[in-house]
Amino acid sequence: MEFNLNEETKMLQSSAEKFCKEKSPSPFVKNMIKDEKGFSEAHWKEMANLGWLGLIYDEKYGGSGGSFFDLFILFEEIGKTQLPSPFLCSAVFAGLLINEAGDENLKKTYLPPVIQGEKILTIGLRNEQGQYDHAAAALEAKESGGGSYVIKGTRILVPYAQVADEIIVCANLKGEKASGPTLFKVSGKASGLKKTPLNTLTGEKTFGVVFEDVKVSEKDILGAIGKGTTYVDKVLPKVITLKCGEMVGGLSKVLNMTVDYVKQRIQFGRPLGALQVVQHYCADISTFLDTSRLIAYQAASLIDIGFPCAKEVAMAKAWCSDAYKKSTQIAQQLHGGIGFTEEHDLHLYYKHAKVAELDLGDSWSHRQKVAEEMGF
Amino acid sequence: MRFTFTEEQNKFRQTVRDFLQAELKAGIFVTKSGGLAEGNNQEFSKKMAQRGWIGLTWPQKYGGQGRTYVEKAILIEELFKVQAPVAYHFLADRQIGPSIIHFGSEWQKEYFLPRFVKADENMKFCLLFSEPNAGSDLVNVATTATKEGDFYTLRGQKVWTSGGHQSDYGWLLARTKIDSSVPRHESCSQFIVDMKAPGVTVRPIINMVGCHTFNEVFLDEVKIDRKFMVGQENDAFKQIMAQMDYERAGMERLLQNYPVYEKVINYVKEMGKTRKGDPFYHWVQDSVAQLEIEFNIGRLLCYNTAWTIDMGRKPTSEAALTKAYCNQYEQRLNDLATRVLGPASQIREGSPWTLYDGEIADCYLWSPSYALQGGSVEVLKNIVALRRLELPRK
Numbered sequence: 001m002e003f004n005l006n007e008e009t010k011m012l013q014s015s016a017e018k019f020c021k022e023k024s025p026s027p028f029v030k031n032m033i034k035d036e037k038g039f040s041e042a043h044w045k046e047m048a049n050l051g052w053l054g055l056i057y058d059e060k061y062g063g064s065g066g067s068f069f070d071l072f073i074l075f076e077e078i079g080k081t082q083l084p085s086p087f088l089c090s091a092v093f094a095g096l097l098i099n100e101a102g103d104e105n106l107k108k109t110y111l112p113p114v115i116q117g118e119k120i121l122t123i124g125l126r127n128e129q130g131q132y133d134h135a136a137a138a139l140e141a142k143e144s145g146g147g148s149y150v151i152k153g154t155r156i157l158v159p160y161a162q163v164a165d166e167i168i169v170c171a172n173l174k175g176e177k178a179s180g181p182t183l184f185k186v187s188g189k190a191s192g193l194k195k196t197p198l199n200t201l202t203g204e205k206t207f208g209v210v211f212e213d214v215k216v217s218e219k220d221i222l223g224a225i226g227k228g229t230t231y232v233d234k235v236l237p238k239v240i241t242l243k244c245g246e247m248v249g250g251l252s253k254v255l256n257m258t259v260d261y262v263k264q265r266i267q268f269g270r271p272l273g274a275l276q277v278v279q280h281y282c283a284d285i286s287t288f289l290d291t292s293r294l295i296a297y298q299a300a301s302l303i304d305i306g307f308p309c310a311k312e313v314a315m316a317k318a319w320c321s322d323a324y325k326k327s328t329q330i331a332q333q334l335h336g337g338i339g340f341t342e343e344h345d346l347h348l349y350y351k352h353a354k355v356a357e358l359d360l361g362d363s364w365s366h367r368q369k370v371a372e373e374m375g376f
Numbered sequence: 377m378r379f380t381f382t383e384e385q386n387k388f389r390q391t392v393r394d395f396l397q398a399e400l401k402a403g404i405f406v407t408k409s410g411g412l413a414e415g416n417n418q419e420f421s422k423k424m425a426q427r428g429w430i431g432l433t434w435p436q437k438y439g440g441q442g443r444t445y446v447e448k449a450i451l452i453e454e455l456f457k458v459q460a461p462v463a464y465h466f467l468a469d470r471q472i473g474p475s476i477i478h479f480g481s482e483w484q485k486e487y488f489l490p491r492f493v494k495a496d497e498n499m500k501f502c503l504l505f506s507e508p509n510a511g512s513d514l515v516n517v518a519t520t521a522t523k524e525g526d527f528y529t530l531r532g533q534k535v536w537t538s539g540g541h542q543s544d545y546g547w548l549l550a551r552t553k554i555d556s557s558v559p560r561h562e563s564c565s566q567f568i569v570d571m572k573a574p575g576v577t578v579r580p581i582i583n584m585v586g587c588h589t590f591n592e593v594f595l596d597e598v599k600i601d602r603k604f605m606v607g608q609e610n611d612a613f614k615q616i617m618a619q620m621d622y623e624r625a626g627m628e629r630l631l632q633n634y635p636v637y638e639k640v641i642n643y644v645k646e647m648g649k650t651r652k653g654d655p656f657y658h659w660v661q662d663s664v665a666q667l668e669i670e671f672n673i674g675r676l677l678c679y680n681t682a683w684t685i686d687m688g689r690k691p692t693s694e695a696a697l698t699k700a701y702c703n704q705y706e707q708r709l710n711d712l713a714t715r716v717l718g719p720a721s722q723i724r725e726g727s728p729w730t731l732y733d734g735e736i737a738d739c740y741l742w743s744p745s746y747a748l749q750g751g752s753v754e755v756l757k758n759i760v761a762l763r764r765l766e767l768p769r770k
């Protein structure tokens with residue numbers, strides 16, 4: 001056991017921290033909620049130039065073959081300032097799916113532009129209840145002859161669908177020869193795609209996408225027919241762990257904001273922070289942060305070295321979901337009326353914590369996984 | 377001990393219910409959580425007034441009905457279960473009226489009380505207590521009221537004033553003695569301020585739900601006649617202590633999100649039709665059963681507090697304990713609702729695929745406010761510890 005970051009990771013962390021602080025102050029984050037695109041093109045380019053988007057990919061695709069743990073550290077920093085971008089859906093989720101399922105030709109075509117930020121991909125894996133349904137997708141792909149398929153159904157909470165060049169979906173393919181859950185990439189401009197912006201708690205750009213008989217060809221299939229679920233399940237632990245990174249980052253910001261505030265807010269002739277009950281609340285958030293960080297770092301680090309860690313990932317998401325949310329609830333309470341205003345920044349985290357909790361399985365569903373991993 | 381209602385009480389509940397059902401049917405209002413502070417439906421208040429449901433517990437000589445607080449709790453329970461639009465008269469009925477009855481001058485009683493019970497024009501009140509530097513530490517108010525002959529001149533700033541932009545009058549706490557040798561809680565008085573008076577400026581504050589319900593209120597050389605001072609000069613805190621109990625005691629503290637609760641229950645019942653064997657269903661069922669227990673306990677606490685008042689006792693610690701409990705229950709309810717309903721519950725009003733038109737999402741956003749307004753949960757727990765348990769201050 002060793003709990004320090006190595007020098008390289010530390011350098012990456014401090015440059016990421018600087019970048020996020022500089023580029024993503026809270027007024028910017030709030031403006032992006034109202035912005036049509038929802039992120040800054042300029043930031044996106046810079047993130048690509050910094051090598052963030054290609055960090056974990058092979059050099060032959062333009063990546064830098066870096067460590068997953070470093071990527072986790074980036075997401076922790078992103079979570080601190082809530083820097084909005086399609087990083088997670090495009091360069092992580094979609095990129096990893098292509099990397100996992102695609103043949104060499106597809107990887108060579110898609111990964112470089114994704115890594116350079118020239119192409120944006122997104123993921124449509126959530127059904128109309130917002131649940132990931134790749135194990136039994138409600139989206140259908142029917143053979144329509146001549147090696148083409150027709151996709152029909154609805155995906156919601158599809159991030160940045162309005163700017164996505166391709167949407168990756170898992171559709172239930174019904175074919176003569178082969179059937180089963182299958183990954184497709186669908187052009188963002190395909191006819192029959194209907195995208196509706198959704199107003200959600202965080203205001204992050206996300207869409208409902210209806211597939212009205214969208215035509216795709218067998219060239220759009222990623223990997224093998226019937227193996228969609230397997231590919232997604234292979235990639236999901238990484239995405240979940242990075243989501244935990246985002247949450248740990250958010251949580252650390254919440255702790256800082258709260259401690260700063262109770263030091264400076266005077267009631268009854270002394271700082272709120274001098275009240276023991278307030279001190280205990282702060283100590284609780286601090287405990288939530290340390291515990292979340294440890295359990296999430298553990299998952300990230302085990303993924304990094306290629307250890308089996310299904311249980312560790314599930315433990316991390318279960319724990320971080322509760323810890324981050326509870327911390328934001330305590331923080332709201334300690335901030336009093338001022339924290340309930342739109343002008344204040346705390347609600348960004350209160351909302352993010354709720355949405356992150358509900359994404360990719362909440363604590364309940366990940367405790368189920370932990371139990372399964374324990375052999376129950 | 378009797379955990380049932382009398383026949384008369386049941387009849388009263390039924391009358392209220394029938395009225396509300398008819399109003400709902402006629403489309404006068406819709407049932408949706410989170411909107412208590414919003415809306416100004418004077419017409420609806422008038423209908424309640426005609427039935428004697430404003431000032432229900434007040435003495436008959438002031439136009440009230442002299443009914444019990446338990447009956448009032450029944451009324452409030454029925455109103456809030458369907459989220460009836462009571463905002464116009466709610467504050468006057470809950471605390472302004474009772475304060476005037478206890479501490480007001482004859483003129484104030486004659487002027488305001490009959491108008492309250494009739495839900496007359498221009499009778500909506502807001503509360504001008506909190507200030508930037510006086511939240512939990514309310515005795516720290518810096519707004520001053522300086523006596524000049526028959527007038528007081530008000531100078532200062534208030535904040536978090538719910539409904540300030542829709543109100544005709546503000547119920548104000550201000551400092552009337554600027555003398556550092558006098559304890560702060562013996563130097564404040566209460567006033568009724570015309571919100572349209574020259575020098576009163578109301579500025580909106582948008583809350584984190586994205587709504588405008590509370591405000592900043594600036595008082596710049598506002599002149600008011602001395603007849604608008606309530607009670608004794610410098611006695612405000614004695615009066616507020618008595619008044620706060622009424623503000624805190626009510627059933628509404630349990631029921632601001634009742635429609636969410638109903639929706640969760642119905643949702644789970646539906647789920648049970650297809651997912652009985654699903655482990656998620658078991659978890660949900662257990663969680664909702666826990667909420668049901670919490671809700672029922674909250675209801676008993678509210679009725680117990682009402683009954684305590686009917687017994688002629690001061691409900692200070694009961695009201696504090698009840699409010700703290702209910703606030704936390706409502707926060708747990710809204711949190712759990714999002715998890716039972718799943719990720720689609722994050723989709724807000726007006727977007728397709730939203731559940732219950734964003735009500736669940738909005739209620740999660742309203743949640744932090746419950747444990748702050750009307751006395752924060754921590755301040756209430758302090759009251760329970762110090763008053764009920766007589767724990768030492770030092």
Ligand SMILES: Cc1cc2nc3c(=O)[nH]c(=O)nc-3n(C[C@H](O)[C@H](O)[C@H](O)COP(=O)(O)OP(=O)(O)OC[C@H]3O[C@@H](n4cnc5c(N)ncnc54)[C@H](O)[C@@H]3O)c2cc1C
Pocket residue numbers: 265267268272275277278333334335336337338340502503504505506507510511512513535536537538539590744745748749750751752753754755758
């Ligand atoms: C939605 C909403 C509507 C409101 N409407 C009105 C209104 O109409 N009129 C009006 O006058 N006010 C209104 N308020 C203000 C409300 O009464 C105050 O928010 C409340 O009194 C807390 O004050 P504060 O916000 O300044 O927080 P602070 O007093 O700064 O408290 C911050 C935190 O510290 C804790 N704390 C403070 N002192 C202690 C202590 N001694 N022991 C333990 N913990 C402590 C508090 O519990 C809280 O968690 C409203 C507030 C909200 C959120």
